[in-house]
Amino acid sequence: MxxxxxxxxxxxxxxxxxxxxxxxxxxxxxxxxxxxxxxxxxxxxxxxxxxxxxxxxxxxxxxxxxxxxxxxxxxxxxxxxxxxxxxxxxxxxxxxxRREGEAAPATASRTEVLRHRDVARLTDAERAEVHRMLSMLRSGRASRRSRRYESAHRGALDQRRTIREALKKGEVATLRHRRHTTRPRRVVLFVDVSGSMSPYAETLLRFAHALVRNEPRATKVFSVGTRLTAITGELRHRDPGTALNEVSRAIPDWSGGTRLGEELREFLVRHSARGAIAVIASDGWERGDPELLGTQMARLARQAHRVIWVNPHKGYEDYQPLTGGMRAALPYLDDLVAGHSLAAYEELSERLAHA
Structure with missing residues (x-):
C-alpha cells in the first residue's frame, strides 16, 4: 500500500x-x-x-x-x-x-546527482528532468509587516472598536486589541538573457515561473540584455511550457550583449524596489560602463531590503569575481550565490524564504 x-x-x-x-x-x-x-x-x-x-x-x-x-x-x-x-x-x-531493492536506490541516486550537476552540461533528457523538478519547487517567501491591522487578543489597544462597543453597551466592558498584518515580501528578479548566459537562461526563467506561480502578486520579473523587458505577465501561465513560449516572444534581445547599468537606471526611474528583495541573475559580463553599474547598484541597495546576485560560475571552487560588472556590483551585494544547478536554486529559494 x-x-x-x-x-x-x-x-x-x-x-x-x-x-x-x-x-x-x-x-x-x-x-x-x-x-x-x-x-x-x-x-x-x-x-x-x-x-x-x-x-x-x-x-x-x-x-x-x-x-x-x-x-x-x-x-x-x-x-x-x-x-x-x-x-x-x-x-x-x-x-x-528488476531485482528487488535495486530500482528505488538507483532512481534516488540519479536524482541526487542531477540536483548538483551544472545544467549547461546536461543532455536534453537530463535538462528536461531538472526542469520538471524545478517546476514542482514550492518557494516560501519572507514576510513583512504591512500597514493594515487585524483584531487580536493581544497587542496595541484598538481605540475605535473599544469606544464603539462602549457606546453600544453604555460602558467599557471589554478592551479590544489589534496588530499589524503580514504580507509576503516582494521579490524583483532580473534575468540576464545575453549570449554568455544562454546556457542558463531557460532554467533561470523556469525558476522565475515557479516564483510567480507561488506568489503572483509579490513577484516582478524583468529580462535584461540590451534592453529592460517586463515578463511577469507572460510567466503567470500555469503551464511552464506555455509560459516560456510567451516569454520567448516577448523578449526582443535574446543572446545579445548586457548593459545592466543602463537597464537598472531605467528600472529605478520607472519602478521601485523599496522594501523588496532584489535578485540579479547574471554572470557580470557588462558591455556598458561599469562605473554606471556601480552607481545604480548603490541606488538599488538603498531601496531594497536585500540585494542577491546569482552567478552560475559561483558554483565552481576556483571562481573569483573578476569581470568589470561583478567588481562594480560587489560592494553593494548582501549575497553572492551560485545559479548553476537545481540544488543552487533550492538554496536560493531558502534564502528568499528567510531573508
Missing amino acids: NELAGTLTGFVRTLRAAGVAADHERAQNLLRALDHLDVTAQDEVYWAGRLTLCAGPDDLPRYDRCFAAYFGGARAAVSRAGTTSVTRHTAAAAEGE
Whole structure:
C-alpha cells in the first residue's frame, strides 16, 4: 500500500507540474477509489484518476500526456462499441524487470546527482528532468509587516472598536486589541538573457515561473540584455511550457550583449524596489560602463531590503569575481550565490524564504 501511495504521489506531482490542479483532497479521492478497483488494470487506474484528479475539459489533454509518460503505456481508449484497449503492467512483470531493492536506490541516486550537476552540461533528457523538478519547487517567501491591522487578543489597544462597543453597551466592558498584518515580501528578479548566459537562461526563467506561480502578486520579473523587458505577465501561465513560449516572444534581445547599468537606471526611474528583495541573475559580463553599474547598484541597495546576485560560475571552487560588472556590483551585494544547478536554486529559494 505504501508503494502504491508513493507511486500515485509522484504522478499527482507530475500533473501539478503540467498545470492540473490536483490538490491533496483529489489525491485522497483517487486512493479511496483504487481501494475498490484492480490497481494492476491500467484502464481502471486511468479512469479513476481522470474522474478524481481533473477539474475540467482543459485538464484532460494534460492528464492524458502525463499518464502516458508516467506509466509508460498508451492510455485506455474507448471504442464506439464500448470496449477498451489497455496495456497492463502487473506487479509480477515489474518484478521480472528488476531485482528487488535495486530500482528505488538507483532512481534516488540519479536524482541526487542531477540536483548538483551544472545544467549547461546536461543532455536534453537530463535538462528536461531538472526542469520538471524545478517546476514542482514550492518557494516560501519572507514576510513583512504591512500597514493594515487585524483584531487580536493581544497587542496595541484598538481605540475605535473599544469606544464603539462602549457606546453600544453604555460602558467599557471589554478592551479590544489589534496588530499589524503580514504580507509576503516582494521579490524583483532580473534575468540576464545575453549570449554568455544562454546556457542558463531557460532554467533561470523556469525558476522565475515557479516564483510567480507561488506568489503572483509579490513577484516582478524583468529580462535584461540590451534592453529592460517586463515578463511577469507572460510567466503567470500555469503551464511552464506555455509560459516560456510567451516569454520567448516577448523578449526582443535574446543572446545579445548586457548593459545592466543602463537597464537598472531605467528600472529605478520607472519602478521601485523599496522594501523588496532584489535578485540579479547574471554572470557580470557588462558591455556598458561599469562605473554606471556601480552607481545604480548603490541606488538599488538603498531601496531594497536585500540585494542577491546569482552567478552560475559561483558554483565552481576556483571562481573569483573578476569581470568589470561583478567588481562594480560587489560592494553593494548582501549575497553572492551560485545559479548553476537545481540544488543552487533550492538554496536560493531558502534564502528568499528567510531573508
